[in-house]
Every structure is written in C-alpha cells, then in structure tokens.
Amino acid sequence: MRSVKKENHVIVDGRSCQLTPLEYEVFQLLKLNQGDTLSRDILLKEVWGYLSEADTRSVDMCVKRLRTKIGSDRIRTVYGK
Numbered sequence: 001m002r003s004v005k006k007e008n009h010v011i012v013d014g015r016s017c018q019l020t021p022l023e024y025e026v027f028q029l030l031k032l033n034q035g036d037t038l039s040r041d042i043l044l045k046e047v048w049g050y051l052s053e054a055d056t057r058s059v060d061m062c063v064k065r066l067r068t069k070i071g072s073d074r075i076r077t078v079y080g081k
Contacts (some may be wrong), residue, residue, distance in 0.1 A: 030075065
C-alpha cells in the first residue's frame, strides 16, 4: 500500500480513494506505525490533540469510515490493548 498526497487522496491496490483531512491524518499515522498497535489514546492525542479519552467514539467512527474506503482488511483491531 502506498500513499500519494493529492488533496487527501491515497492509492490502494491501484485504486484512488478520497479521504477527509481527519481520515488522511489517521491513515498517515497508522501507515507510519505499520505493524505496531496504536491505542485510542495515542490516536486521540496525535490526531485530535486530546490528552485524555475525551471521545473514543470519534476514533471508532473515523476508523470505521477509513476501513470502508481503503478496505477492512487493512486495519486490524487488537482487543485488550
């Protein structure tokens, strides 16, 4: 999977996907940390700028939309982390 910055577009399996600015930030953070497990707290802090679990539902919904756009098999949830 490679990313191409063009107004928040990414290319996945030869297919162009338009992402919102927030989805693009989450995508980039996940891509930079590929293979690592990132908690909701880390996503909230790095993307939303929150220092506590203020609204984990925002993270869940953003990741859900991202999975729909780039493929559900590209983002794995690790329970209990």
